[in-house]
Amino acid sequence: MSALATNARVVKALGMRSVRQTFRRPQLIAPIIVFPTVLLAIQTGGASAAVNLPGFPPVESFLQFMLAGAMMQALMLAGNSGGIALAVDIEMGFTDRLFSAPIPRFAIVLGRLAGTAALGLFSALWFLAIGLIFGASIEAGVAGALLAIVLVTASALAVGGIGAAIALRTGSASVVQGLFPLVLVVLFLSSAFFPQELMIEPAKTIAEYNPLSFIVEGIREPMISGIDATDTLYAVLAILGIVIAGLLLSARALRHRLRVG
Amino acid sequence: MADAIVVNGLERAFGEVHAVQGIDLTVAEGEIYAFLGPNGAGKTTTVRMLTTLLLPTGGAATVAGRDVVKEARAVRASIGVALQEAALDPLMTGRELIRLQATLQGIPTAEGRRRADDLLERVDLAAAADRRVGTYSGGMQRRLDLAAALVHEPRVLFLDEPTTGLDPVSRKTIWEEVRALNDAGTTVFLTTQYLEEADQLADDVAIIDSGRIVAEGSPDSLKAEFGNPHIQLHLADGSVAEAEAVLAPLGKLLPPRDGRCVEVEVPNGAADIPRVVRALDEAGIAVESLELVRPTLDDVFVSKTGYHLEEESEENAEKAPVDG
Amino acid sequence: MEATSVPLPAAAVELPAWRANLATIAALMARAKNELLRVPGAAIPGVLAPTIFFLGLNGVFGGLIQLRGFDTGSYEAFIVPVSMLQGAGFTGAAAGVNLARDIEAGWLDRLLVSPAPRWVLLAGTVLAASARALIPATFVLAIALLLGADFPGIDGLLICYFMVAAMAAVAACWGSFLALRFKSQSAAPLMQAGMMALILTTTAYAPLALLSPWLQKVAEVNPVTEVVEAARQGFVGSVTWAGTWPGLLALAGMLAVLGFLALRQMRRTAL
Numbered sequence: 001m002s003a004l005a006t007n008a009r010v011v012k013a014l015g016m017r018s019v020r021q022t023f024r025r026p027q028l029i030a031p032i033i034v035f036p037t038v039l040l041a042i043q044t045g046g047a048s049a050a051v052n053l054p055g056f057p058p059v060e061s062f063l064q065f066m067l068a069g070a071m072m073q074a075l076m077l078a079g080n081s082g083g084i085a086l087a088v089d090i091e092m093g094f095t096d097r098l099f100s101a102p103i104p105r106f107a108i109v110l111g112r113l114a115g116t117a118a119l120g121l122f123s124a125l126w127f128l129a130i131g132l133i134f135g136a137s138i139e140a141g142v143a144g145a146l147l148a149i150v151l152v153t154a155s156a157l158a159v160g161g162i163g164a165a166i167a168l169r170t171g172s173a174s175v176v177q178g179l180f181p182l183v184l185v186v187l188f189l190s191s192a193f194f195p196q197e198l199m200i201e202p203a204k205t206i207a208e209y210n211p212l213s214f215i216v217e218g219i220r221e222p223m224i225s226g227i228d229a230t231d232t233l234y235a236v237l238a239i240l241g242i243v244i245a246g247l248l249l250s251a252r253a254l255r256h257r258l259r260v261g
Numbered sequence: 262m263a264d265a266i267v268v269n270g271l272e273r274a275f276g277e278v279h280a281v282q283g284i285d286l287t288v289a290e291g292e293i294y295a296f297l298g299p300n301g302a303g304k305t306t307t308v309r310m311l312t313t314l315l316l317p318t319g320g321a322a323t324v325a326g327r328d329v330v331k332e333a334r335a336v337r338a339s340i341g342v343a344l345q346e347a348a349l350d351p352l353m354t355g356r357e358l359i360r361l362q363a364t365l366q367g368i369p370t371a372e373g374r375r376r377a378d379d380l381l382e383r384v385d386l387a388a389a390a391d392r393r394v395g396t397y398s399g400g401m402q403r404r405l406d407l408a409a410a411l412v413h414e415p416r417v418l419f420l421d422e423p424t425t426g427l428d429p430v431s432r433k434t435i436w437e438e439v440r441a442l443n444d445a446g447t448t449v450f451l452t453t454q455y456l457e458e459a460d461q462l463a464d465d466v467a468i469i470d471s472g473r474i475v476a477e478g479s480p481d482s483l484k485a486e487f488g489n490p491h492i493q494l495h496l497a498d499g500s501v502a503e504a505e506a507v508l509a510p511l512g513k514l515l516p517p518r519d520g521r522c523v524e525v526e527v528p529n530g531a532a533d534i535p536r537v538v539r540a541l542d543e544a545g546i547a548v549e550s551l552e553l554v555r556p557t558l559d560d561v562f563v564s565k566t567g568y569h570l571e572e573e574s575e576e577n578a579e580k581a582p583v584d585g
Numbered sequence: 586m587e588a589t590s591v592p593l594p595a596a597a598v599e600l601p602a603w604r605a606n607l608a609t610i611a612a613l614m615a616r617a618k619n620e621l622l623r624v625p626g627a628a629i630p631g632v633l634a635p636t637i638f639f640l641g642l643n644g645v646f647g648g649l650i651q652l653r654g655f656d657t658g659s660y661e662a663f664i665v666p667v668s669m670l671q672g673a674g675f676t677g678a679a680a681g682v683n684l685a686r687d688i689e690a691g692w693l694d695r696l697l698v699s700p701a702p703r704w705v706l707l708a709g710t711v712l713a714a715s716a717r718a719l720i721p722a723t724f725v726l727a728i729a730l731l732l733g734a735d736f737p738g739i740d741g742l743l744i745c746y747f748m749v750a751a752m753a754a755v756a757a758c759w760g761s762f763l764a765l766r767f768k769s770q771s772a773a774p775l776m777q778a779g780m781m782a783l784i785l786t787t788t789a790y791a792p793l794a795l796l797s798p799w800l801q802k803v804a805e806v807n808p809v810t811e812v813v814e815a816a817r818q819g820f821v822g823s824v825t826w827a828g829t830w831p832g833l834l835a836l837a838g839m840l841a842v843l844g845f846l847a848l849r850q851m852r853r854t855a856l
Contacts, residue, residue: 031774038782045800046790047646049654062797181633188641194648200660203644312698338700346691352619364612365699367605393623409695 010103014111021085022115032081032119033126036073040066040130043193055198059224064136067127068220069192071148072212074123075156076183080176082116083163087173090257099258109168109250113160120156124149136223144222147232151219154239161246168253192216211238265290265325265417265448266311272319273306280306282472283320288450288465290416293443295463296452297558299570303472304452305345308421311450312342325416338366341410345421347402351395355386355405358394359412366413373412380408384438400431407438418442420451424458436462456558456570468562475565480558487556487564491515491526492537497547507544511537521549530555606705613696613709614716620683621717631679632721635672639665639725643732646790654792657821662737665729666745666816667789670809672721673753674780678773680714680753681760685770693854703851707844711757718753719746734820741819744829748816751836752809756780758843765850787813808835 023029040063048062059065086109089095098108128145131138138144167176187193189203190212199207207213218235221228266288273281281303288294296304309315311324313333322329325339349358356377363373381390384404389397394405403423410418420439424432439462443449453459459466460480468476468483476483491512496504501523505514508525512533515524527533531553541548562570600608621628642664650660657663687693696706722745730736737745760776786803787810793801804810815832818824 035778038778042782042785042800043790045797045803046785047649048797048800049652049791049795050646050649053648053651178630181630181637184641185637188637188645194645198648200644200647203641314694314697334700334702337698340698342694342698344691344694346694348691348693348695350616350619350692352623353616357616361612361616362695362699364605364608365696365701367599367602367608367700369600370608 007104007107010107011110011114014098014107015114018082018085018112018115019118022081022119028081029119029122032074032077033123036070036077036123037126037130039073040070040127047194050194050198053198055195057195057224061136063131063134064224065195065220066193067131067136067223068148068216069187070130071124071127071152071219072155072190072192072216073183073187074127075120075152076159076187077180078116078119078123078156079159079161079163080180080183081119081163082112082160083167083176083179084173085115086112086164086167087171087176090167090171091173095257105254105258106251109161109164109254112164113157116160116163117153117157120153120160121149123156124152131223138223140222140226144227147222147227148219151215151232151235151239154236155215155242158239158242158246161243161250165246165249165253168250168257171257186210186212190216211241214238263290263326264288265292266294266322266450268311268320268322270320271307271310271317271322273303273310273315274318280472281310281317284469284472284474286467286474286477288448290448291443291446292464293439293449293451293462295459295466296450296469297454297456297459297466297562297570298452298469299454302469304469305421306472307469308344308419308450308452312340312419313337338413339416341413341415341418343403343406343410343418343420343423345425347406349394349402349406351393353394354391355381355394355397356390358405359409362409363412368413376412380411384408385434400427400434403427403431403435404438407435411442415447417448417450420449422452422454425454432458454570456562460558466558468558468565470566476561483558483561484556487560490530490553490555491524492534493552493554494523494525494537494541495549495551496521496523497549503544504541504546507540507546508537511540524554606702609701609705610709610712613706614713617680617683617710617713617717628720631672631676631717632724634675635668635721635725636728638671639668639728642668642790649791649795652791652795654795656792659734661729661732661734662820663817664789665725665734666748666820667784667787667813668725668729669722669745669749670752670784670813670816671781672725673718673749674756674784675777676718676721677711677714677753677756677758678760678776678780680710680717680757681762681764681776682770682773684710684761685764685768685772688764688768688854689770697854704848707758707761707848707851710761711754711844714757715750715753718749722746722749737819738824740824744818744824745816745820748812748832748836751840752784752812755836755839755843758840758847762843762847762850765847765854768854783807783809784813789813808839811835 044063044066050056051059051062051065057065086095095108099105128138128148138148140147163176166179167173170176189206190196190210191199191207192212196204196207196213214231214234215238217231218238221231264287266286268284268286271281271284272279284303284307286294296307298304306315310317311322311329313329313336316330324336327335327339329336353361359377359380360373363376364370368376378387381387384407386401386404386408389401394402397405407420407423423439424435427435436458439449439451451458451462464479466478466480466483467474494504501520504523508514508523512525512527515526525537527537534551534553538548538551559569599605643661647660649655650658650663655663684693736742759779763772763776766772786800787807788796788804790796793804796804811831812835815829818828
């Protein structure tokens with residue numbers, strides 16, 4: 001069997017373990033899905049009058065606007081939780097078992113990311129379903145829904161890479177867990193929950209340049225108006241940027257982990 | 262003298278599981294009473310009922326003359342408790358912990374401080390008193406737990422497996438302290454899975470298995486049920502039949518285990534060894550080795566339950582689940 | 586063998602019940618502060634969470650203030666009491682998590698085996714949370730004032746702080762009830778999420794008229810809405826008795842219900 005095929009099998013096996021782990025423990029999934037859902041309900045209910053603000057994008061409902069933000073929040077939490085799971089593996093010594101096996105080291109990270117991507121996919125489907133149930137339609141139809149799903153899943157992978165890098169660097173689950181507030185901060189400083197033009201400084205300027213804003217816009221546009229090539233391109237570029245950053249950081253962190261043991 | 266603890270038909274069921282199935286016992290004031298049994302026998306459940314931490318599902322009990330259900334608060338004022346999990350706060354210092362215990366017992370601040378100092382001295386923790394409990398060794402934590410249980414000078418002291426997990430030196434220290442307390446008049450109810458602990462400390466022992474008391478009495482009386490000590494002789498040569506003929510007048514012969522071993526029960530223990538050896542020597546029968554075998558609480562335990570206590574405890578320790 | 590100390594007669598040694606109870610509550614509150622003072626960084630999450638929410642909500646939804654219906658021109662002023670109450674909810678729920686940890690470690694058994702009444706044990710946890718909640722509240726308030734919110738006046742400030750302390754007590758009763766019910770720290774998300782949902786399904790983001798219909802209905806029946814409005818008074822206008830008593834009543838009601846549940850659960854735990 002060729003080296004590529006062997007590596008692919010390893011990644012698949014680790015990936016399946018990661019996915020099984022993720023979905024076998026509902027009490028871990030629940031906060032990732034439930035928290036953004038509750039926040040979605042509260043923010044949609046509380047700030048829905050925002051659609052009347054001059055300059056607010058034309059939407060059917062505030063819910064239609066907010067769905068992308070909820071997906072973003074879920075995938076960020078998924079990335080955080082993937083990092084926690086990897087850190088737990090390190091603390092328990094499971095990664096030592098993997099390191100001493102004749103498998104490419106990076107397969108370990110890729111396998112972990114599979115679980116995060118699966119969670120991202122799940123959250124995309126979940127919020128699309130919520131949106132449809134509560135009356136928010138997707139302007140771009142099935143194509144728009146598929147695009148949203150792809151972007152969310154890819155973003156989950158990207159963010160998962162950052163989470164994995166942090167886990168490899170620190171080797172501590174409680175440190176990775178402690179970064180959860182940071183997730184919220186970064187989201188607040190983007191256009192996840194409100195149109196960037198209508199935000200208050202300095203959040204407004206930060207959101208303008210925040211890569212997460214580009215991703216959110218890419219997910220949102222198909223829902224509220226239609227698929228826009230520019231928005232989609234920016235979203236893809238932002239995701240790629242985070243993927244590359246995640247890969248570089250993970251590789252460095254992996255080398256560090258192998259050095260310190 | 263009034264009885265410190267009286268238990269009648271005490272039961273506790275957890276759904277389908279009957280952890281304690283009708284226990285009767287009496288502990289006289291000033292006694293040391295030991296509950297001996299393996300993990301899962303119902304020892305801790307019984308202690309929790311007697312210390313008002315758990316409601317019985319049947320039967321009744323009084324401690325220091327008060328009903329554990331109807332007069333729970335009065336019971337709590339009269340007892341000291343050191344539970345299996347040394348219930349300590351790692352962020353507090355030893356001194357702070359005993360002072361807190363004194364406050365919980367309603368002792369005025371100045372008096373509480375004085376007693377804390379005395380008790381820390383007594384359990385040899387004065388030097389570590391102002392260090393955080395989280396830095397204490399297992400033995401130190403148990404001693405602190407014991408000291409805290411004594412701050413209000415309770416009439417009855419409950420110790421749930423006080424030396425489990427401790428090294429032999431720490432174990433001996435705890436035993437000395439328990440004996441000293443008892444000498445000063447405190448009634449002690451302790452649970453243990455160690456035969457030696459029950460044998461060494463207790464005035465009375467109850468053997469508990471699967472929620473029932475299967476034997477009760479003083480260690481000596483329980484062992485005496487299984488007869489006198491016997492001498493086990495391994496013969497270098499000569500036949501077992503010949504040796505038995507020589508020894509028959511000296512004591513009661515026991516069924517032989519194998520072709521080279523003779524066992525005779527003797528009334529005076531070690532003092533009978535010279536007679537036995539002389540008799541065999543005069544008959545020209547050479548002895549390879551000789552052992553004086555005394556019945557132990559384990560013999561009692563095996564005869565009542567069908568398995569050895571120490572092995573069972575070791576097996577349970579190995580099988581203990583790792584929390585994940 | 587002589588005892589180390591001569592035992593005094595019991596009557597001379599023990600305190601009258603009310604003094605013993607007060608001393609016990611004070612001792613338990615003193616223990617509670619150990620976590621803040623002896624664990625480096627322990628205070629940070631409790632302060633960080635409401636501050637992030639305050640800055641985030643302000644930055645994100647601040648534009649709402651342009652809509653008609655707000656009594657004030659400052660969104661900071663509008664939401665700072667909400668963030669302070671969120672801090673109270675977080676602190677109270679954390680007290681519940683600490684209790685769950687104490688239960689798992691066997692520490693609660695030590696308290697339960699003592700003659701201290703159950704309500705005294707609960708009061709120690711609850712009052713400690715009330716006091717502790719003032720820390721994040723002050724921090725958030727300071728940030729808000731720096732960002733330009735108007736000072737609410739002494740009366741507005743005192744009312745707000747009182748509401749914060751009382752809300753923390755409500756949250757601590759809720760957290761304690763769950764801790765005693767489930768005897769495990771895994772109930773922590775429920776403690777936190779429950780409080781968050783309770784505080785935010787009110788006029789937290791916007792006045793009643795601007796909320797979407799379903800949230801309006803919820804906010805109308807949610808007692809915490811009265812608490813939010815009462816705490817907000819000094820920040821958006823002037824303090825009146827009419828604006829205060831509904832909040833006090835709501836707090837008293839929640840304390841009564843949740844306090845009763847927690848106390849009942851504590852009694853059941855011991856038995």
